[in-house]
Amino acid sequence: MNNFTVEAIELTRLYGGREAVSNVSFTLSKGQVLGFLGPNGAGKSTTMKMLTGNLAPSNGSVKICGIDMIEHPKEAKALIGYLPEMRPLYKELTVDEYLTIAARLHRVSAGNIKKAVEIAKERCGLGHMSKRLIENLSNGYQQRVGIAQAIIHNPMVVILDEPTVGLDPIQIRDIRALIREVGAERSVIISTHILPEVEMVCDHVQIIDKGKLVFNGAIDVLKKQRIGNKLLIAMHNPPSTDELLKIAGVTEVEALSAGQMRVRFADDAAPAEAIVQAAVQNNWGLHQIAPDQTSLEDVFVQLTYQEQAVPEASVS
Amino acid sequence: MIINVARKELKSMFASPMGWVILSLLMFAFGTYYLNGVNDYFAVMSGAMRPAERTGVTQFVGQMVYGFASFMVLFAVPLLSMRLISEERRSQTLPFLFSAPISLTEIVMGKFLGLVAFLGILVVFIGAMLCTLNIWADIDFGFILANSLGLLLMVASFSALGLYFSSLTQQPVVAAILTFVALFALMFLDRFFAGDPSNTLASLSLTRHFQSFSGGLIDTADIAYFGLFILTFLTLTVRRLDADRLRG
Numbered sequence: 001m002n003n004f005t006v007e008a009i010e011l012t013r014l015y016g017g018r019e020a021v022s023n024v025s026f027t028l029s030k031g032q033v034l035g036f037l038g039p040n041g042a043g044k045s046t047t048m049k050m051l052t053g054n055l056a057p058s059n060g061s062v063k064i065c066g067i068d069m070i071e072h073p074k075e076a077k078a079l080i081g082y083l084p085e086m087r088p089l090y091k092e093l094t095v096d097e098y099l100t101i102a103a104r105l106h107r108v109s110a111g112n113i114k115k116a117v118e119i120a121k122e123r124c125g126l127g128h129m130s131k132r133l134i135e136n137l138s139n140g141y142q143q144r145v146g147i148a149q150a151i152i153h154n155p156m157v158v159i160l161d162e163p164t165v166g167l168d169p170i171q172i173r174d175i176r177a178l179i180r181e182v183g184a185e186r187s188v189i190i191s192t193h194i195l196p197e198v199e200m201v202c203d204h205v206q207i208i209d210k211g212k213l214v215f216n217g218a219i220d221v222l223k224k225q226r227i228g229n230k231l232l233i234a235m236h237n238p239p240s241t242d243e244l245l246k247i248a249g250v251t252e253v254e255a256l257s258a259g260q261m262r263v264r265f266a267d268d269a270a271p272a273e274a275i276v277q278a279a280v281q282n283n284w285g286l287h288q289i290a291p292d293q294t295s296l297e298d299v300f301v302q303l304t305y306q307e308q309a310v311p312e313a314s315v316s
Numbered sequence: 317m318i319i320n321v322a323r324k325e326l327k328s329m330f331a332s333p334m335g336w337v338i339l340s341l342l343m344f345a346f347g348t349y350y351l352n353g354v355n356d357y358f359a360v361m362s363g364a365m366r367p368a369e370r371t372g373v374t375q376f377v378g379q380m381v382y383g384f385a386s387f388m389v390l391f392a393v394p395l396l397s398m399r400l401i402s403e404e405r406r407s408q409t410l411p412f413l414f415s416a417p418i419s420l421t422e423i424v425m426g427k428f429l430g431l432v433a434f435l436g437i438l439v440v441f442i443g444a445m446l447c448t449l450n451i452w453a454d455i456d457f458g459f460i461l462a463n464s465l466g467l468l469l470m471v472a473s474f475s476a477l478g479l480y481f482s483s484l485t486q487q488p489v490v491a492a493i494l495t496f497v498a499l500f501a502l503m504f505l506d507r508f509f510a511g512d513p514s515n516t517l518a519s520l521s522l523t524r525h526f527q528s529f530s531g532g533l534i535d536t537a538d539i540a541y542f543g544l545f546i547l548t549f550l551t552l553t554v555r556r557l558d559a560d561r562l563r564g
Contacts, residue, residue, distance in 0.1 A: 049411075052411075052414075052415045053414065053415060053561075054411050054414045054415055054561065055561060056561050056562045073417075073419070074417045074418070074419060075417070077415055077416060077417040078417035080415060082411065082415040084408070084411040084415075086408035086411075087408075088407075088408060088409040088410070088411050088412035089407075089409065090328060090409060090412075091407070092328060092331040092332050093327065093328065093331055097327065097331075101320075101323075101324045101327070102412070102416075104320045104323075104324075105317075105320055105321070105324075105412075105413070105416040105417075105418060106416055106417065107417055149412070
Protein backbone atom coordinates (compact mmCIF):
# COMPACT_ATOMS: atom_id res chain seq x y z
CA MET A 1 0.00 0.00 0.00
CA ASN A 2 1.63 3.21 -1.11
CA ASN A 3 0.79 6.47 0.58
CA PHE A 4 -0.02 8.63 -2.39
CA THR A 5 -2.89 10.98 -1.71
CA VAL A 6 -3.58 11.63 -5.37
CA GLU A 7 -2.86 9.30 -8.23
CA ALA A 8 -3.79 10.29 -11.74
CA ILE A 9 -3.26 7.50 -14.21
CA GLU A 10 -3.21 8.32 -17.91
CA LEU A 11 -6.02 10.80 -17.68
CA THR A 12 -7.48 11.62 -21.05
CA ARG A 13 -10.46 13.77 -21.84
CA LEU A 14 -11.93 14.17 -25.29
CA TYR A 15 -14.22 16.99 -26.30
CA GLY A 16 -15.77 15.92 -29.55
CA GLY A 17 -12.66 14.16 -30.79
CA ARG A 18 -10.27 16.91 -29.68
CA GLU A 19 -8.08 15.97 -26.79
CA ALA A 20 -8.37 18.59 -24.09
CA VAL A 21 -6.19 16.54 -21.78
CA SER A 22 -4.18 13.59 -22.98
CA ASN A 23 -2.34 11.00 -21.00
CA VAL A 24 -1.66 13.01 -17.90
CA SER A 25 -0.19 10.88 -15.12
CA PHE A 26 1.18 12.03 -11.82
CA THR A 27 1.18 11.25 -8.15
CA LEU A 28 1.17 13.38 -5.08
CA SER A 29 2.15 12.44 -1.54
CA LYS A 30 1.11 13.76 1.81
CA GLY A 31 2.68 17.08 2.69
CA GLN A 32 3.25 18.25 -0.85
CA VAL A 33 1.99 21.32 -2.61
CA LEU A 34 1.66 20.88 -6.34
CA GLY A 35 1.51 23.87 -8.66
CA PHE A 36 -0.28 23.54 -11.95
CA LEU A 37 0.96 25.89 -14.63
CA GLY A 38 -0.05 26.36 -18.19
CA PRO A 39 -1.27 28.88 -20.73
CA ASN A 40 -4.98 29.53 -21.17
CA GLY A 41 -6.88 26.56 -22.48
CA ALA A 42 -4.08 24.15 -21.70
CA GLY A 43 -6.34 21.81 -19.78
CA LYS A 44 -5.59 22.79 -16.19
CA SER A 45 -9.20 23.24 -15.15
CA THR A 46 -10.29 20.18 -17.08
CA THR A 47 -7.72 18.09 -15.24
CA MET A 48 -8.89 19.51 -11.92
CA LYS A 49 -12.51 18.76 -12.76
CA MET A 50 -11.55 15.17 -13.47
CA LEU A 51 -9.60 14.90 -10.23
CA THR A 52 -12.62 16.08 -8.26
CA GLY A 53 -15.14 13.90 -10.06
CA ASN A 54 -16.95 16.78 -11.70
CA LEU A 55 -16.08 15.41 -15.10
CA ALA A 56 -15.70 11.81 -16.13
CA PRO A 57 -12.38 11.07 -17.84
CA SER A 58 -12.64 9.55 -21.31
CA ASN A 59 -9.81 7.28 -20.35
CA GLY A 60 -7.62 6.65 -17.34
CA SER A 61 -8.45 6.84 -13.67
CA VAL A 62 -8.08 8.92 -10.54
CA LYS A 63 -7.37 7.54 -7.11
CA ILE A 64 -7.67 9.60 -3.97
CA CYS A 65 -5.81 7.98 -1.08
CA GLY A 66 -6.14 4.71 -2.96
CA ILE A 67 -9.91 5.04 -3.50
CA ASP A 68 -11.00 5.01 -7.11
CA MET A 69 -13.01 8.09 -8.05
CA ILE A 70 -15.14 6.27 -10.61
CA GLU A 71 -15.93 3.18 -8.59
CA HIS A 72 -16.42 4.79 -5.18
CA PRO A 73 -17.14 8.43 -5.91
CA LYS A 74 -18.71 9.24 -2.55
CA GLU A 75 -15.81 7.96 -0.46
CA ALA A 76 -13.27 9.62 -2.72
CA LYS A 77 -15.10 12.94 -2.82
CA ALA A 78 -15.30 13.01 0.97
CA LEU A 79 -11.50 13.33 1.00
CA ILE A 80 -11.38 16.30 -1.34
CA GLY A 81 -11.96 19.99 -0.88
CA TYR A 82 -12.40 21.79 -4.17
CA LEU A 83 -12.63 25.41 -5.17
CA PRO A 84 -13.49 25.67 -8.87
CA GLU A 85 -12.47 28.55 -11.06
CA MET A 86 -15.92 30.09 -10.75
CA ARG A 87 -16.69 30.34 -7.06
CA PRO A 88 -19.70 28.18 -6.28
CA LEU A 89 -21.33 30.57 -3.80
CA TYR A 90 -25.02 30.86 -2.98
CA LYS A 91 -25.16 34.61 -2.89
CA GLU A 92 -28.53 34.86 -1.15
CA LEU A 93 -27.14 33.21 1.99
CA THR A 94 -24.94 34.65 4.72
CA VAL A 95 -21.38 33.46 5.24
CA ASP A 96 -22.37 31.38 8.27
CA GLU A 97 -25.36 29.78 6.57
CA TYR A 98 -23.32 28.91 3.52
CA LEU A 99 -20.43 27.41 5.45
CA THR A 100 -22.84 25.42 7.63
CA ILE A 101 -24.40 23.90 4.52
CA ALA A 102 -20.93 23.16 3.13
CA ALA A 103 -19.95 21.42 6.37
CA ARG A 104 -23.16 19.42 6.45
CA LEU A 105 -22.83 18.28 2.85
CA HIS A 106 -19.25 17.24 3.48
CA ARG A 107 -20.28 14.92 6.28
CA VAL A 108 -19.01 16.94 9.21
CA SER A 109 -20.81 15.38 12.18
CA ALA A 110 -23.66 17.45 13.58
CA GLY A 111 -21.87 18.25 16.82
CA ASN A 112 -18.77 19.58 15.11
CA ILE A 113 -20.37 21.78 12.48
CA LYS A 114 -20.30 24.96 14.55
CA LYS A 115 -16.68 24.42 15.46
CA ALA A 116 -15.68 23.58 11.89
CA VAL A 117 -17.34 26.76 10.62
CA GLU A 118 -15.55 28.85 13.25
CA ILE A 119 -12.17 27.33 12.44
CA ALA A 120 -12.62 27.76 8.69
CA LYS A 121 -13.65 31.38 9.14
CA GLU A 122 -10.69 32.08 11.37
CA ARG A 123 -8.23 30.50 8.98
CA CYS A 124 -9.52 32.54 6.09
CA GLY A 125 -9.89 35.78 8.05
CA LEU A 126 -13.66 35.90 7.76
CA GLY A 127 -14.52 36.22 11.45
CA HIS A 128 -16.14 39.63 11.25
CA MET A 129 -18.14 38.78 8.11
CA SER A 130 -20.26 35.99 9.62
CA LYS A 131 -23.66 37.64 9.29
CA ARG A 132 -23.09 39.36 5.97
CA LEU A 133 -24.79 38.20 2.80
CA ILE A 134 -22.24 36.73 0.43
CA GLU A 135 -23.72 38.88 -2.31
CA ASN A 136 -22.59 42.03 -0.50
CA LEU A 137 -19.01 40.92 0.09
CA SER A 138 -16.17 42.23 -2.03
CA ASN A 139 -14.54 40.01 -4.61
CA GLY A 140 -11.62 39.20 -2.34
CA TYR A 141 -13.83 38.21 0.56
CA GLN A 142 -15.97 36.05 -1.69
CA GLN A 143 -12.82 34.28 -2.75
CA ARG A 144 -11.99 33.67 0.90
CA VAL A 145 -15.43 32.19 1.47
CA GLY A 146 -14.72 29.90 -1.47
CA ILE A 147 -11.47 28.76 0.11
CA ALA A 148 -13.12 28.35 3.52
CA GLN A 149 -15.70 26.11 1.88
CA ALA A 150 -12.94 23.92 0.44
CA ILE A 151 -11.10 23.36 3.72
CA ILE A 152 -14.05 23.19 6.11
CA HIS A 153 -14.08 19.40 6.44
CA ASN A 154 -10.32 19.22 6.81
CA PRO A 155 -9.87 17.15 3.65
CA MET A 156 -6.83 15.08 2.74
CA VAL A 157 -6.54 16.78 -0.62
CA VAL A 158 -7.31 20.41 -1.28
CA ILE A 159 -7.69 21.44 -4.90
CA LEU A 160 -7.81 25.14 -5.61
CA ASP A 161 -8.28 26.51 -9.11
CA GLU A 162 -6.60 29.92 -9.21
CA PRO A 163 -7.09 30.72 -5.55
CA THR A 164 -5.42 34.12 -5.48
CA VAL A 165 -7.36 35.77 -8.28
CA GLY A 166 -8.91 39.04 -7.23
CA LEU A 167 -7.16 39.33 -3.90
CA ASP A 168 -5.08 42.26 -2.71
CA PRO A 169 -1.35 41.72 -1.99
CA ILE A 170 -1.83 41.29 1.75
CA GLN A 171 -4.65 38.78 1.27
CA ILE A 172 -2.52 36.94 -1.26
CA ARG A 173 0.19 36.60 1.37
CA ASP A 174 -2.32 35.31 3.89
CA ILE A 175 -3.72 32.80 1.44
CA ARG A 176 -0.24 31.61 0.49
CA ALA A 177 0.57 31.12 4.14
CA LEU A 178 -2.68 29.19 4.50
CA ILE A 179 -1.83 27.01 1.51
CA ARG A 180 1.58 26.21 2.97
CA GLU A 181 0.00 25.49 6.33
CA VAL A 182 -2.56 23.11 4.83
CA GLY A 183 0.12 21.65 2.59
CA ALA A 184 2.30 20.76 5.55
CA GLU A 185 0.00 17.96 6.68
CA ARG A 186 -2.26 17.44 3.68
CA SER A 187 -1.85 17.64 -0.06
CA VAL A 188 -2.65 20.73 -2.02
CA ILE A 189 -3.00 21.23 -5.75
CA ILE A 190 -3.24 24.79 -6.99
CA SER A 191 -3.37 26.20 -10.47
CA THR A 192 -2.21 29.69 -11.17
CA HIS A 193 -0.98 32.12 -13.77
CA ILE A 194 1.25 33.95 -11.34
CA LEU A 195 4.64 32.32 -11.78
CA PRO A 196 6.49 33.66 -8.72
CA GLU A 197 3.62 32.32 -6.65
CA VAL A 198 4.51 28.82 -7.71
CA GLU A 199 8.06 29.31 -6.51
CA MET A 200 6.81 30.64 -3.21
CA VAL A 201 4.29 28.00 -2.23
CA CYS A 202 4.85 24.85 -4.24
CA ASP A 203 7.25 21.94 -3.82
CA HIS A 204 6.28 20.43 -7.11
CA VAL A 205 5.47 21.94 -10.42
CA GLN A 206 3.63 20.64 -13.40
CA ILE A 207 3.51 22.54 -16.60
CA ILE A 208 0.77 21.50 -18.93
CA ASP A 209 0.42 22.63 -22.50
CA LYS A 210 -2.15 21.66 -25.10
CA GLY A 211 -3.36 18.92 -22.79
CA LYS A 212 0.05 17.34 -22.38
CA LEU A 213 2.31 17.36 -19.41
CA VAL A 214 5.53 19.08 -20.54
CA PHE A 215 7.23 19.36 -17.19
CA ASN A 216 6.71 17.45 -13.99
CA GLY A 217 9.20 17.72 -11.19
CA ALA A 218 10.38 19.34 -8.02
CA ILE A 219 10.54 23.11 -7.91
CA ASP A 220 14.35 22.91 -7.40
CA VAL A 221 14.79 21.42 -10.85
CA LEU A 222 12.96 24.34 -12.32
CA LYS A 223 14.98 26.78 -10.26
CA LYS A 224 18.25 25.28 -11.41
CA GLN A 225 17.12 25.46 -14.98
CA ARG A 226 16.34 29.04 -14.29
CA ILE A 227 19.55 30.28 -12.70
CA GLY A 228 22.03 28.24 -14.74
CA ASN A 229 25.75 28.82 -15.18
CA LYS A 230 25.67 32.12 -16.92
CA LEU A 231 27.21 35.56 -16.46
CA LEU A 232 26.17 38.72 -18.16
CA ILE A 233 29.03 41.17 -18.65
CA ALA A 234 29.22 44.55 -20.30
CA MET A 235 32.40 46.32 -21.40
CA HIS A 236 33.34 49.58 -23.14
CA ASN A 237 36.11 47.94 -25.18
CA PRO A 238 34.92 44.41 -25.69
CA PRO A 239 37.57 41.89 -26.68
CA SER A 240 37.03 39.15 -29.21
CA THR A 241 35.20 36.09 -28.00
CA ASP A 242 38.34 33.97 -28.36
CA GLU A 243 40.11 35.95 -25.70
CA LEU A 244 37.31 35.30 -23.22
CA LEU A 245 37.26 31.61 -24.06
CA LYS A 246 40.89 31.40 -22.91
CA ILE A 247 39.81 32.12 -19.34
CA ALA A 248 39.62 28.92 -17.34
CA GLY A 249 36.14 27.45 -17.00
CA VAL A 250 34.47 29.48 -19.73
CA THR A 251 32.80 27.21 -22.23
CA GLU A 252 30.82 29.48 -24.42
CA VAL A 253 30.64 33.18 -25.19
CA GLU A 254 27.79 34.87 -26.91
CA ALA A 255 28.11 38.47 -28.00
CA LEU A 256 25.06 40.58 -27.43
CA SER A 257 24.47 44.17 -28.48
CA ALA A 258 26.49 47.23 -27.29
CA GLY A 259 29.45 45.50 -25.68
CA GLN A 260 27.32 43.06 -23.70
CA MET A 261 28.30 39.43 -23.64
CA ARG A 262 26.79 36.33 -22.16
CA VAL A 263 29.35 33.89 -20.80
CA ARG A 264 28.50 30.30 -19.99
CA PHE A 265 30.80 28.32 -17.76
CA ALA A 266 31.26 24.78 -16.57
CA ASP A 267 29.29 23.44 -13.62
CA ASP A 268 31.99 23.65 -10.96
CA ALA A 269 33.88 26.71 -12.25
CA ALA A 270 33.59 30.26 -10.96
CA PRO A 271 35.25 32.41 -13.60
CA ALA A 272 33.90 35.77 -12.43
CA GLU A 273 37.08 36.75 -10.63
CA ALA A 274 39.32 35.74 -13.54
CA ILE A 275 37.20 37.72 -15.94
CA VAL A 276 37.46 40.85 -13.80
CA GLN A 277 41.24 40.45 -13.55
CA ALA A 278 41.62 39.99 -17.26
CA ALA A 279 39.41 43.00 -17.86
CA VAL A 280 41.58 45.20 -15.65
CA GLN A 281 44.83 43.97 -17.20
CA ASN A 282 43.68 44.42 -20.77
CA ASN A 283 41.71 47.60 -20.14
CA TRP A 284 38.42 46.26 -21.51
CA GLY A 285 36.49 48.86 -19.55
CA LEU A 286 34.34 46.41 -17.63
CA HIS A 287 31.33 48.19 -16.09
CA GLN A 288 28.87 45.42 -15.39
CA ILE A 289 29.05 41.80 -14.36
CA ALA A 290 26.14 39.82 -12.96
CA PRO A 291 24.75 36.30 -12.91
CA ASP A 292 22.36 35.97 -15.78
CA GLN A 293 19.01 34.66 -14.53
CA THR A 294 16.42 33.51 -16.91
CA SER A 295 13.12 34.65 -15.53
CA LEU A 296 10.59 32.00 -14.70
CA GLU A 297 8.53 33.42 -17.51
CA ASP A 298 11.30 32.56 -19.96
CA VAL A 299 11.49 29.01 -18.69
CA PHE A 300 7.74 28.77 -18.94
CA VAL A 301 7.72 30.12 -22.47
CA GLN A 302 10.57 27.80 -23.43
CA LEU A 303 8.73 24.81 -22.08
CA THR A 304 5.36 25.61 -23.53
CA TYR A 305 6.37 26.90 -26.92
CA GLN A 306 9.17 24.54 -27.76
CA GLU A 307 7.95 21.72 -29.90
CA GLN A 308 10.71 19.29 -28.99
CA ALA A 309 10.27 17.25 -25.86
CA VAL A 310 11.79 18.48 -22.64
CA PRO A 311 13.37 15.73 -20.58
CA GLU A 312 10.98 14.81 -17.82
CA ALA A 313 12.40 15.01 -14.36
CA SER A 314 11.30 12.24 -12.11
CA VAL A 315 9.14 12.91 -9.09
CA SER A 316 10.83 12.17 -5.83
CA MET B 317 -27.78 13.35 2.95
CA ILE B 318 -31.01 13.78 0.96
CA ILE B 319 -32.34 15.71 3.93
CA ASN B 320 -29.32 18.03 3.88
CA VAL B 321 -29.85 18.91 0.23
CA ALA B 322 -33.56 19.43 0.90
CA ARG B 323 -32.75 21.70 3.84
CA LYS B 324 -30.44 23.72 1.66
CA GLU B 325 -33.20 24.16 -0.93
CA LEU B 326 -35.72 25.22 1.70
CA LYS B 327 -33.21 27.68 3.09
CA SER B 328 -32.66 29.31 -0.30
CA MET B 329 -36.42 29.33 -0.90
CA PHE B 330 -37.02 31.29 2.29
CA ALA B 331 -33.86 33.41 1.99
CA SER B 332 -35.46 35.46 -0.79
CA PRO B 333 -38.85 37.18 -0.60
CA MET B 334 -40.02 35.02 -3.51
CA GLY B 335 -40.96 32.05 -1.34
CA TRP B 336 -42.81 34.10 1.24
CA VAL B 337 -44.65 36.14 -1.37
CA ILE B 338 -45.84 33.10 -3.29
CA LEU B 339 -46.96 31.35 -0.12
CA SER B 340 -48.88 34.34 1.19
CA LEU B 341 -50.49 35.22 -2.14
CA LEU B 342 -51.66 31.65 -2.66
CA MET B 343 -53.01 31.41 0.87
CA PHE B 344 -54.81 34.70 0.37
CA ALA B 345 -56.43 33.35 -2.82
CA PHE B 346 -57.42 30.06 -1.17
CA GLY B 347 -58.78 31.91 1.86
CA THR B 348 -60.95 34.05 -0.38
CA TYR B 349 -62.28 30.98 -2.16
CA TYR B 350 -62.98 29.34 1.16
CA LEU B 351 -64.98 32.33 2.40
CA ASN B 352 -66.91 32.56 -0.85
CA GLY B 353 -67.54 28.84 -0.67
CA VAL B 354 -69.09 29.10 2.78
CA ASN B 355 -71.28 32.05 1.71
CA ASP B 356 -72.36 30.31 -1.48
CA TYR B 357 -73.21 27.19 0.45
CA PHE B 358 -75.96 28.95 2.32
CA ALA B 359 -77.21 30.70 -0.79
CA VAL B 360 -77.36 27.49 -2.83
CA MET B 361 -78.66 25.21 -0.11
CA SER B 362 -81.47 27.54 0.90
CA GLY B 363 -82.75 27.18 -2.66
CA ALA B 364 -82.30 23.40 -2.74
CA MET B 365 -85.52 21.99 -1.35
CA ARG B 366 -85.37 18.34 -2.30
CA PRO B 367 -82.92 16.17 -0.29
CA ALA B 368 -81.35 14.85 -3.52
CA GLU B 369 -80.11 18.34 -4.38
CA ARG B 370 -78.34 18.79 -1.10
CA THR B 371 -74.62 18.14 -0.61
CA GLY B 372 -72.55 18.27 2.54
CA VAL B 373 -70.66 21.41 3.42
CA THR B 374 -67.31 19.61 3.28
CA GLN B 375 -67.88 18.47 -0.25
CA PHE B 376 -69.32 21.79 -1.40
CA VAL B 377 -66.59 24.01 0.01
CA GLY B 378 -63.84 21.42 -0.34
CA GLN B 379 -64.45 20.84 -4.02
CA MET B 380 -64.38 24.55 -4.63
CA VAL B 381 -61.13 25.14 -2.75
CA TYR B 382 -59.30 22.03 -3.96
CA GLY B 383 -60.47 22.53 -7.53
CA PHE B 384 -59.10 26.04 -7.44
CA ALA B 385 -55.92 24.92 -5.69
CA SER B 386 -55.15 22.28 -8.30
CA PHE B 387 -55.50 24.98 -10.93
CA MET B 388 -53.41 27.57 -9.07
CA VAL B 389 -50.44 25.28 -8.53
CA LEU B 390 -50.20 25.09 -12.30
CA PHE B 391 -48.87 28.65 -12.09
CA ALA B 392 -47.07 28.43 -8.78
CA VAL B 393 -44.97 25.31 -9.35
CA PRO B 394 -43.19 26.50 -12.51
CA LEU B 395 -42.25 29.71 -10.73
CA LEU B 396 -40.75 27.79 -7.83
CA SER B 397 -39.21 24.89 -9.70
CA MET B 398 -37.59 26.96 -12.44
CA ARG B 399 -34.56 27.97 -10.43
CA LEU B 400 -33.81 24.60 -8.83
CA ILE B 401 -31.11 23.53 -11.28
CA SER B 402 -31.00 26.16 -14.01
CA GLU B 403 -30.07 28.87 -11.52
CA GLU B 404 -27.24 26.73 -10.18
CA ARG B 405 -26.13 26.07 -13.70
CA ARG B 406 -26.11 29.75 -14.51
CA SER B 407 -24.27 30.87 -11.40
CA GLN B 408 -21.95 27.87 -11.71
CA THR B 409 -22.68 26.51 -8.26
CA LEU B 410 -23.32 22.94 -9.40
CA PRO B 411 -19.67 21.91 -8.76
CA PHE B 412 -20.34 22.66 -5.10
CA LEU B 413 -22.87 19.83 -5.02
CA PHE B 414 -21.04 17.59 -7.46
CA SER B 415 -17.80 17.64 -5.52
CA ALA B 416 -19.51 16.97 -2.20
CA PRO B 417 -19.75 13.30 -1.19
CA ILE B 418 -23.33 12.88 -2.38
CA SER B 419 -24.63 10.99 -5.38
CA LEU B 420 -26.57 12.57 -8.19
CA THR B 421 -29.68 10.68 -7.13
CA GLU B 422 -29.38 12.19 -3.67
CA ILE B 423 -28.97 15.67 -5.12
CA VAL B 424 -32.03 15.29 -7.32
CA MET B 425 -34.11 13.66 -4.59
CA GLY B 426 -33.05 16.36 -2.14
CA LYS B 427 -34.03 19.17 -4.47
CA PHE B 428 -37.33 17.46 -5.25
CA LEU B 429 -38.18 16.85 -1.60
CA GLY B 430 -37.19 20.39 -0.69
CA LEU B 431 -39.69 21.80 -3.17
CA VAL B 432 -42.40 19.30 -2.20
CA ALA B 433 -41.89 20.15 1.48
CA PHE B 434 -42.29 23.82 0.64
CA LEU B 435 -45.50 23.18 -1.28
CA GLY B 436 -46.58 20.74 1.42
CA ILE B 437 -46.92 23.75 3.69
CA LEU B 438 -49.69 24.94 1.39
CA VAL B 439 -51.45 21.58 1.41
CA VAL B 440 -51.33 21.42 5.20
CA PHE B 441 -52.63 24.99 5.51
CA ILE B 442 -55.52 24.32 3.13
CA GLY B 443 -56.39 21.20 5.09
CA ALA B 444 -56.25 23.10 8.38
CA MET B 445 -58.38 25.88 6.94
CA LEU B 446 -61.10 23.45 5.89
CA CYS B 447 -60.96 21.70 9.25
CA THR B 448 -62.09 24.94 10.88
CA LEU B 449 -65.51 24.19 9.38
CA ASN B 450 -65.77 21.55 12.08
CA ILE B 451 -66.35 24.27 14.63
CA TRP B 452 -70.00 24.67 13.60
CA ALA B 453 -70.58 21.69 11.35
CA ASP B 454 -69.85 18.02 11.40
CA ILE B 455 -67.38 17.59 8.55
CA ASP B 456 -66.09 14.62 6.59
CA PHE B 457 -62.39 14.36 7.49
CA GLY B 458 -61.87 11.48 5.05
CA PHE B 459 -62.85 13.74 2.19
CA ILE B 460 -60.31 16.35 3.24
CA LEU B 461 -57.64 13.71 3.70
CA ALA B 462 -58.22 12.23 0.23
CA ASN B 463 -58.17 15.66 -1.35
CA SER B 464 -55.01 16.67 0.52
CA LEU B 465 -53.27 13.50 -0.58
CA GLY B 466 -54.41 14.06 -4.15
CA LEU B 467 -53.22 17.66 -4.13
CA LEU B 468 -49.89 16.65 -2.62
CA LEU B 469 -49.35 13.96 -5.26
CA MET B 470 -50.31 16.37 -7.99
CA VAL B 471 -47.96 19.06 -6.67
CA ALA B 472 -45.18 16.48 -6.38
CA SER B 473 -45.72 15.41 -10.00
CA PHE B 474 -45.63 19.03 -11.11
CA SER B 475 -42.41 19.53 -9.15
CA ALA B 476 -40.76 16.47 -10.70
CA LEU B 477 -41.59 17.72 -14.18
CA GLY B 478 -40.46 21.24 -13.29
CA LEU B 479 -37.21 19.90 -11.91
CA TYR B 480 -36.53 18.05 -15.14
CA PHE B 481 -37.14 21.10 -17.31
CA SER B 482 -35.00 23.14 -14.96
CA SER B 483 -32.13 20.73 -15.55
CA LEU B 484 -32.35 21.23 -19.31
CA THR B 485 -31.55 24.90 -19.50
CA GLN B 486 -29.47 27.68 -17.99
CA GLN B 487 -32.32 30.18 -18.11
CA PRO B 488 -34.85 29.88 -15.27
CA VAL B 489 -37.46 31.72 -17.33
CA VAL B 490 -37.15 29.23 -20.18
CA ALA B 491 -37.55 26.42 -17.67
CA ALA B 492 -40.66 28.07 -16.22
CA ILE B 493 -42.29 28.52 -19.62
CA LEU B 494 -41.50 24.98 -20.73
CA THR B 495 -42.83 23.58 -17.45
CA PHE B 496 -45.99 25.63 -17.68
CA VAL B 497 -46.71 24.60 -21.27
CA ALA B 498 -46.05 20.93 -20.53
CA LEU B 499 -48.19 20.96 -17.39
CA PHE B 500 -50.96 22.84 -19.14
CA ALA B 501 -51.00 20.28 -21.93
CA LEU B 502 -51.01 17.39 -19.45
CA MET B 503 -53.76 18.97 -17.37
CA PHE B 504 -56.12 19.53 -20.27
CA LEU B 505 -55.25 16.51 -22.33
CA ASP B 506 -58.53 14.86 -21.42
CA ARG B 507 -60.48 17.87 -22.74
CA PHE B 508 -59.04 17.28 -26.20
CA PHE B 509 -60.35 13.75 -26.10
CA ALA B 510 -63.66 14.64 -24.52
CA GLY B 511 -65.53 12.85 -27.28
CA ASP B 512 -63.58 9.63 -26.78
CA PRO B 513 -63.00 9.13 -23.05
CA SER B 514 -61.52 5.66 -23.51
CA ASN B 515 -58.59 7.02 -25.53
CA THR B 516 -55.21 5.98 -24.11
CA LEU B 517 -53.79 9.48 -24.42
CA ALA B 518 -56.65 10.91 -22.39
CA SER B 519 -55.75 8.70 -19.47
CA LEU B 520 -52.35 10.37 -19.35
CA SER B 521 -54.04 13.54 -18.23
CA LEU B 522 -53.20 14.64 -14.71
CA THR B 523 -56.65 16.08 -14.12
CA ARG B 524 -58.32 12.77 -14.77
CA HIS B 525 -56.26 11.08 -12.07
CA PHE B 526 -56.94 13.91 -9.67
CA GLN B 527 -60.69 13.46 -10.15
CA SER B 528 -61.06 10.40 -8.00
CA PHE B 529 -59.20 12.13 -5.16
CA SER B 530 -61.40 15.19 -5.47
CA GLY B 531 -64.42 12.95 -5.08
CA GLY B 532 -62.94 11.64 -1.85
CA LEU B 533 -61.74 8.35 -3.28
CA ILE B 534 -58.18 7.11 -2.78
CA ASP B 535 -57.55 4.86 -5.77
CA THR B 536 -54.30 2.89 -5.89
CA ALA B 537 -54.29 3.11 -9.71
CA ASP B 538 -54.10 6.88 -9.46
CA ILE B 539 -51.47 6.75 -6.74
CA ALA B 540 -49.44 4.45 -9.00
CA TYR B 541 -49.89 6.87 -11.89
CA PHE B 542 -48.56 9.81 -9.90
CA GLY B 543 -45.78 7.68 -8.44
CA LEU B 544 -44.62 6.56 -11.87
CA PHE B 545 -44.90 10.07 -13.22
CA ILE B 546 -42.65 11.38 -10.46
CA LEU B 547 -40.20 8.50 -10.82
CA THR B 548 -39.93 8.99 -14.58
CA PHE B 549 -39.05 12.66 -14.39
CA LEU B 550 -36.67 12.27 -11.46
CA THR B 551 -34.84 9.54 -13.36
CA LEU B 552 -34.67 11.73 -16.44
CA THR B 553 -33.22 14.54 -14.32
CA VAL B 554 -30.55 12.29 -12.85
CA ARG B 555 -29.65 11.13 -16.34
CA ARG B 556 -29.48 14.71 -17.58
CA LEU B 557 -27.09 15.68 -14.78
CA ASP B 558 -25.05 12.57 -15.36
CA ALA B 559 -24.68 13.60 -18.99
CA ASP B 560 -23.09 16.83 -17.75
CA ARG B 561 -20.45 14.83 -15.98
CA LEU B 562 -19.87 12.52 -18.91
CA ARG B 563 -19.98 14.99 -21.76
CA GLY B 564 -18.94 18.14 -19.95
